Amino acid sequence: MLSELDFKNELNDRQLEAVLTTDGPLLILAGAGSGKTRVLMYKIAWLIEKGLARPNEILAVTFTNKAADEMKTRIAKMLPECNFHYVNTFHSFCVKVLSASTKENPFIIYDDSDKKSLIKDIIKQMNLDDNEYAPAKISSIISNYKNRMQGPEYIEQTTVESINLANIYKTYLDKMAINNAFDFDDLIINGYKAFKNDEPFADQLRNRFKYVLIDEYQDINTAQYMLVKEICRNNKNITVVGDDDQSIYKFRGADMSIMLRFEKDYPEAKVVRLEQNYRSTGKILEAANALMTNNKMRKKKTLWTDKGDGEKINLMIYPDGKSEAHSVVMKIKELIKKGDFKYGDFAVLYRTNSQSRLFEEACRQEGIPYKIIGANSFYNAKEIKDITAYLHLVMNKKDNIAFKRIINVPKRGLGDSAIKRIEEFAESSEISLFEALEEMIGFTTKQTEEINKFIKLINDTTEIAEIADAYTAVKYLIESSKIKDSFYNEEGELISAEYLNREANVDEFMNSAQDYVTTYEDKSLAGFLANISLQSDLDHYNENEGTVSLMTFHLTKGLEFPVVFLTGIEENIIPHFMSTKAKTQSLSLAGIEEERRLFYVGITRAEKLLFMTYALKRMNRGLMDYSTPSRFLSEIPDDCIKKIEDRKIPPRSLVGTYNKISRMTSLKGQKNMFDNSGMAISEETSFEVGDKVTHNIFGKGIVISSKNGTSKVDFIGKGTKTIVNSFLSKI
DNA sequence: CAATTGACCTTTTTT
DNA sequence: AGGTCAATTG
Numbered sequence: 001m002l003s004e005l006d007f008k009n010e011l012n013d014r015q016l017e018a019v020l021t022t023d024g025p026l027l028i029l030a031g032a033g034s035g036k037t038r039v040l041m042y043k044i045a046w047l048i049e050k051g052l053a054r055p056n057e058i059l060a061v062t063f064t065n066k067a068a069d070e071m072k073t074r075i076a077k078m079l080p081e082c083n084f085h086y087v088n089t090f091h092s093f094c095v096k097v098l099s100a101s102t103k104e105n106p107f108i109i110y111d112d113s114d115k116k117s118l119i120k121d122i123i124k125q126m127n128l129d130d131n132e133y134a135p136a137k138i139s140s141i142i143s144n145y146k147n148r149m150q151g152p153e154y155i156e157q158t159t160v161e162s163i164n165l166a167n168i169y170k171t172y173l174d175k176m177a178i179n180n181a182f183d184f185d186d187l188i189i190n191g192y193k194a195f196k197n198d199e200p201f202a203d204q205l206r207n208r209f210k211y212v213l214i215d216e217y218q219d220i221n222t223a224q225y226m227l228v229k230e231i232c233r234n235n236k237n238i239t240v241v242g243d244d245d246q247s248i249y250k251f252r253g254a255d256m257s258i259m260l261r262f263e264k265d266y267p268e269a270k271v272v273r274l275e276q277n278y279r280s281t282g283k284i285l286e287a288a289n290a291l292m293t294n295n296k297m298r299k300k301k302t303l304w305t306d307k308g309d310g311e312k313i314n315l316m317i318y319p320d321g322k323s324e325a326h327s328v329v330m331k332i333k334e335l336i337k338k339g340d341f342k343y344g345d346f347a348v349l350y351r352t353n354s355q356s357r358l359f360e361e362a363c364r365q366e367g368i369p370y371k372i373i374g375a376n377s378f379y380n381a382k383e384i385k386d387i388t389a390y391l392h393l394v395m396n397k398k399d400n401i402a403f404k405r406i407i408n409v410p411k412r413g414l415g416d417s418a419i420k421r422i423e424e425f426a427e428s429s430e431i432s433l434f435e436a437l438e439e440m441i442g443f444t445t446k447q448t449e450e451i452n453k454f455i456k457l458i459n460d461t462t463e464i465a466e467i468a469d470a471y472t473a474v475k476y477l478i479e480s481s482k483i484k485d486s487f488y489n490e491e492g493e494l495i496s497a498e499y500l501n502r503e504a505n506v507d508e509f510m511n512s513a514q515d516y517v518t519t520y521e522d523k524s525l526a527g528f529l530a531n532i533s534l535q536s537d538l539d540h541y542n543e544n545e546g547t548v549s550l551m552t553f554h555l556t557k558g559l560e561f562p563v564v565f566l567t568g569i570e571e572n573i574i575p576h577f578m579s580t581k582a583k584t585q586s587l588s589l590a591g592i593e594e595e596r597r598l599f600y601v602g603i604t605r606a607e608k609l610l611f612m613t614y615a616l617k618r619m620n621r622g623l624m625d626y627s628t629p630s631r632f633l634s635e636i637p638d639d640c641i642k643k644i645e646d647r648k649i650p651p652r653s654l655v656g657t658y659n660k661i662s663r664m665t666s667l668k669g670q671k672n673m674f675d676n677s678g679m680a681i682s683e684e685t686s687f688e689v690g691d692k693v694t695h696n697i698f699g700k701g702i703v704i705s706s707k708n709g710t711s712k713v714d715f716i717g718k719g720t721k722t723i724v725n726s727f728l729s730k731i
Numbered sequence: 732c733a734a735t736t737g738a739c740c741t742t743t744t745t746t
Numbered sequence: 747a748g749g750t751c752a753a754t755t756g
Binding site: 411 | 732733734740741742743744745746
Binding site: 354357619620621622623 | 747748
C-alpha cells in the first residue's frame with residue numbers, strides 16, 4: 001500500500017507535484033538525471049493505487065523497449081499484485097493497434113537495409129544513376145516526408161530530380177503495398193490511419209486509455225505527434241516528459257519544437273520543471289550547464305546538485321586513436337585495481353560506431369570483459385538476416401527483396417544470369433519472383449533439382465507456420481535449409497574460424513524463437529518476426545552483467561554510469577562534420593547545436609568520474625587524419641577540467657597481430673567475449689573446434705577441426721594448415 | 732555461366 | 747578498412 005506520505009519521502013516537492021497532478025495536460029520539463037523515470041513510475045502507481053485507472057487504462061509510451069521493460073518491472077515491484085503491462089514504444093504500440101484493427105494478412109516489417117534494397121531496385125528499374133540517387137539518401141528523404149505524414153504529392157515537382165524523386169517515392173509505396181510490408185515510419189502512419197479511418201475502433205481505444213504518459217517527448221516526430229493527438233482527442237489527461245537539451249534524433253524526424261509548443265496545444269497545461277540532478281557530482285554538472293549556454297534554441301535552465309563538487313573532469317590527450325583506446329582500457333584496469341569500481345561501472349562512449357573497434361581490440365588485449373551495444377547487432381548479422389529473409393518469403397511469396405537475398409544462399413548454382421532470367425519472366429507475366437520460379441522451366445538438371453528443393457522448403461515451412469508456432473517453423477527452416485552445413489567444407493571442417501560465430505548466431509536465433517513462444521501469447525511466426533524487427537541491441541543490454549559498456553552517445557540516453565569515458569572529442573567527430581556542412585548557415589548552426597546536445601547527453605551520463613579523451617591523429621578509412629580538439633572542449637570552464645597529456649605508446653609486444661585475431665574471433669553484438677583463461681599455456685594435447693592456439697612459426701590461429709592428434713588451424717593472415725597437436729599451445 | 736578475384740568508392744547518429 | 751561491383755577464371 002502506498003500513501004502520500006511514502007511519496008513525500010521518496011520525491012522532492014516538484015516531483016511530487018508532477019505525480020499528484022493527475023488530471024489535465026501536464027508538461028514535465030525534466031533535466032538530465034532529475035528523476036523523470038521515477039516520476040512517471042510513481043505517477044502510474046498513484047493512478048492505480050488511488051483507483052483513478054485500472055492498469056490497462058493507462059498508456060505509457062517510452063523511447064525504447066528497454067525503458068518500457070524497466071518501467072514494467074519497477075512498477076511490478078511497487079505494486080506486486082497489479083499487472084501493469086501496457087508500456088510501449090510508439091512502434092510496438094502501433095503494431096498492437098494494427099494487428100487488432102486489420103483482419104487482413106499479417107504484415108512484415110522492413111528494416112533499413114530491406115528498405116534500401118527495395119529503393120535500389122526501383123532506381124535501377126527507372127534507369128537512374130544510383131550515384132546521383134544514392135539509395136541511402138533517398139531512403140532518408142522518403143522517411144522525412146513520411147515522418148511529416150506527407151505523401152509523394154507533397155514533393156514540389158519543379159525539376160527533373162524532384163519528378164524522379166516523387167516517382168521513386170510513389171513506386172516505393174506501391175511495392176511496399178504489394179509486399180505487404182511496413183517500414184518503421186509506416187507503423188506510425190498506419191497506426192494513425194487506424195484511428196482516423198475506423199471511428200468505432202478508435203473510440204473504443206480512446207475510452208479505454210484514461211491516462212496517457214509519454215516519455216522523451218523532445219524526440220517525438222510529427223507523425224507520432226498526430227497519433228498522440230488522435231488518441232487524446234476526447235481525453236486531456238496527457239502527461240509528457242522531456243528535456244529540449246537532450247533532443248538528439250532530428251535525423252529521424254524528431255522535432256523538439258513540438259514539445260516547446262505543448263502549452264499552445266493545451267492552454268490549460270500545467271508545467272513542472274525538474275532541475276535538481278541526482279546523478280552527477282558538481283563539477284560534471286557545472287561543465288554540462290556551461291556547455292549548454294552556447295545553444296540558442298532552448299529553454300533556459302540550470303541543473304543543480306547538493307552532492308558537492310566531486311572530481312574534476314579528466315581531459316586526456318593521446319598521439320593516436322590506438323593509444324587512446326589502449327590508455328582508456330589501462331585506466332579502467334587501474335581504477336578496478338584500486339577497488340572502488342567494478343567493470344559494470346564503466347562506459348566508453350563514442351560518436352560513431354567505427355570508433356568501437358579500437359576499444360574492442362584493447363579490451364580483448366587486456367582481458368577486460370566488455371560488451372558492445374549497437375550497430376552490428378545480432379539481428380544485423382548476415383546469417384541472421386538470411387534466415388529472416390527466408391521467413392519473410394514464407395510469410396509472403398511476393399516479397400522479391402527477400403527472394404533475391406536468399407535464392408542463392410546457400411549456393412544453389414543460380415547466379416546473375418539465372419536471376420536475370422527469373423526477373424524477366426516475372427516481369428512479363430506480372431508475377432513475383434518466387435511465383436516465376438515455380439512456373440519456369442529450362443534450367444540445368446542440377447539447378448532444377450536445387451530449385452525444387454528450395455520451393456519445397458519454402459512451401460513446407462509455410463504449412464508448418466500455419467499450423468504450428470514460430471519456434472517449430474524456425475527450427476524446421478534452419479534444419480531443412482541446411483544453412484549450417486554450408487559453414488563446413490566437404491571434409492566436414494569449418495571453412496574458417498569466422499563461421500564458428502555464424503553457427504553460434506544461428507543457434508541463438510533458434511533460442512530466441514523458443515524464448516518468444518514461451519513468453520508471448522501470440523505465438524505466430526508473424527508475431528515473432530514483428531517482435532524481432534522492433535528489437536534493438538539496447539533492449540538486451542543488462543547493466544548488471546559486470547562488463548564494461550561500449551556504445552554511441554546516442555544509445556546512452558536514459559542510462560547512467562559511475563565512470564564515463566567520452567572518447568574522440570575532436571572536431572569533425574563531435575561535432576561530426578556531416579552535421580556542420582549544411583546548405584545554409586542556419587541549418588549548420590542547428591546541426592552544431594544538436595551535436596552539442598549530444599555531447600551534453602554524454603557528459604550527463606556520468607555519476608562520479610568523467611574522462612574526456614582525444615587523439616592527435618587517427619586512421620579513417622585507411623587514411624591518417626590529423627585532428628584538432630573539439631570546439632566544445634573550449635566551452636567548458638577551465639576549473640572543471642584537469643588536463644593530462646600522455647604520449648606513451650603501448651608496449652611493442654602488445655601491438656600487431658593481436659588486432660587481427662580479435663577481429664576474426666569477435667562475436668557479434670551481445671556476446672560477452674571475456675575469457676578468463678588468461679595467457680597460461682596448457683598441457684592439453686587435444687583441441688576443440690574454436691580453440692585459440694599459437695604456433696612458433698605461424699603465430700596465432702583458431703582450430704577449425706581436430707582429429708587423430710592433429711588439428712587444422714586457421715592462422716591469422718597465413719591461411720589454414722594442419723599441425724600436430726604437440727606443436728600447438730592453447731591461449 | 733557460376734564463382735572468384737581485383738579495382739574502386741565511401742564519409743553519422745537509429746526505433 | 748571494408749564493402750560493392752565489374753572483369754576474369756574454371
